[in-house]
Amino acid sequence: MQRNPNIQDDLSELDRIHFLHPTSSIQQQQQHGPAFIFTRGEGIHLYDLSGKKMIDGMSSLWNVNIGHGRQELGKVAKEQMSTLAFSSNFATFSNEPAIRLAKKLADISPGDLQSTFFTSGGSEANDTAYKLARHYWILKGQPNRKKIISRTKSYHGVAIGATSATGLKPFRDFTNSLAPDFLHVNYHSSNSLRELIEKEGPDTIAAFISEPVQGAGGVHLAPLNYFKEVKKLCEEYDILFITDEVITGFGRTGTYFGIEHDKVVPDMMCFAKGVTSGYAQLGGVMLSKKIHKVFTDMSTGTLLHGYTYSGHPMACAVALKNIEIIESECLIENTKRIGKELLDGLKLLQKNHAVIGEVRGKGLMGAIEFDHTVTASPIAPLIVNEAVKRGLICRSVVFDGQDTLVMAPPLIITKEELYHILDILDDCIHAVKETM
CATH class of the missing domain: 3.90.1150.10 (Aspartate Aminotransferase, domain 1)
Known part of the structure; x- marks a missing residue:
């Protein structure tokens, strides 16, 4: 159904004045309005x-x-918002949708990934993974392990840590103050990863992070056996291996998670996007049983990291229904x-x-x-x-x-x-x- 053209003109003008668009040409928006x-x-x-x-x-x-227009998700969101729209999960408070989603994620994820820290999206998930990896090494008595290695042509988000990890230079050039201790290695060479580890010193490196398929960087697939070689290197040098499944998760590559094609289990796994199919804002980081045990056994104080909407009840309820649809259809x-x-x-x-x-x-x-x-x-x-x-x-x-x-x-x-x-x-x- 077509609408009054004056409405479109009015909205376009309001857009130009009031809406600063993400990842868009400001000049194009100002000259032509929204596409x-x-x-x-x-x-x-x-x-x-x-x-x-x-x-x-x-x-x-x-x-x-x-796909768009799935009324099932709207119905679930309405039902959850009508009973418990939001409650904090700080100070060990919890809610049923978050608990059930964390269990479902453990059921469908590779290997021994068993616990989830929830975020509002992918950039937060990746920033969280870097912080948790560094905190893991603090708990283990190796605080000098703080460097994060990622691949060229990678995209990990636009929060300050995620921007620093992103291997696409224009995203890093956008700001003049990147986070320290982020390194980039050739996106197709496991040998170059070994060389960088040796150069920097294994005892200074906290983690290596990679997308199973590089999405925003141009849909680049890793060479055969690349991730098996990388996982072996991480085990050899006692470096945490993190996969960024923000794009590749929840069926996008033909398996639940992209890394499953390589039969490799990461120490941490970041997710977002497809967990709710975009119907609600949700992301997270999954931890392996080994990593989770270190946190539970060695932490003595408060885990001083969290987002207001970590484990948001409505978002988690939507995610559960979304996963149900992925499976049932x-x-x-x-x-x-x-x-x-x-x-x-x-x-x-x-x-x-x-x-x-x-x-x-x-x-x-x-x-x-x-x-x-x-x-x-x-x-x-x-x-x-x-x-x-x-x-x-x-x-x-x-x-x-x-x-x-x-x-x-x-x-x-x-x-x-x-x-x-x-x-x-x-x-x-x-x-x-x-x-x-």
Whole structure:
């Protein structure tokens, strides 16, 4: 249903004046207003104020795993808010949804990950992991172990610690005062990790953190056996291994968590996004039995870390229903099946377009990297713009000299809907090539 154009004009003007958008061009917002003002979502689609229908090819921010418009989650949220909308979990206070979600997470997570510290989102989860890792070593009598190693091309969020860990330089250049003791290592080389550990001294390093698949950095998959080699190095040097599953968790790669593909169990695991499919703000850090035991056995005072909304009852109730839907609708199995179709479709595009240098993907995460020897300047942003004209939202990555288009549709997507996306991309690449 279309609305009065004056309403859109009024909202656009209010947006320009009052709404400072995250990760957006301020100049573009000021000149043109918001690109879309969305009012409704259904399945894999979003609808804006003018009634335009868009395919959400990114699951918004890699997070709307079960799709838009799921009234089941709204019903659960209403029921929980009507009984206990919020209560603090400080000072050992608790609530039933948080307890039950923590138990469910232990049931579905790899290995002996058994306890959860809840946050409001991914950046908080990663910052929490760094603090808990450093506190772990303080309890163990090794306070000099405080350095955190991450990979180049990684993205771990935008809180000050998360920004410092992020391996995409433009995010670090945004601020002039990064947190100390963060190091970055080549994203594809376990040997370079060993070299850095030896250079810095193992007794100065608290933890190594990595995404199982680097999402915002361009959907980069690690080489075969990389994580087994990394885990072995961490065990050899007694360094904690943290996985950042903020994007890759809750079915996105075709397993519950991305690291399961490598049959490796981390010491800590960060999550957010898909835990509620974006219907409520929630994240967390899971601790292995070993790490949890050190905290319970060796702590003598208060754990002086926590967020107001840690273990928020409504958010946890929504998460439980979201996980129930993922399981009852076999969305992880659907991701495996449609993910293979996605990768095959990207390979066909590569065969048909010489401008494509590489395609890659795992589950419902896919990337098209364009060949710099064929294109004089990045074309991924141009293709994204063409896709918007045709009703598809996807994303370009031009950090670190990349020219990449990425996509991550909701896990509910059908084969027919996927083929429609691929047809749109084919048409967009043709359109951009004609202008070259």
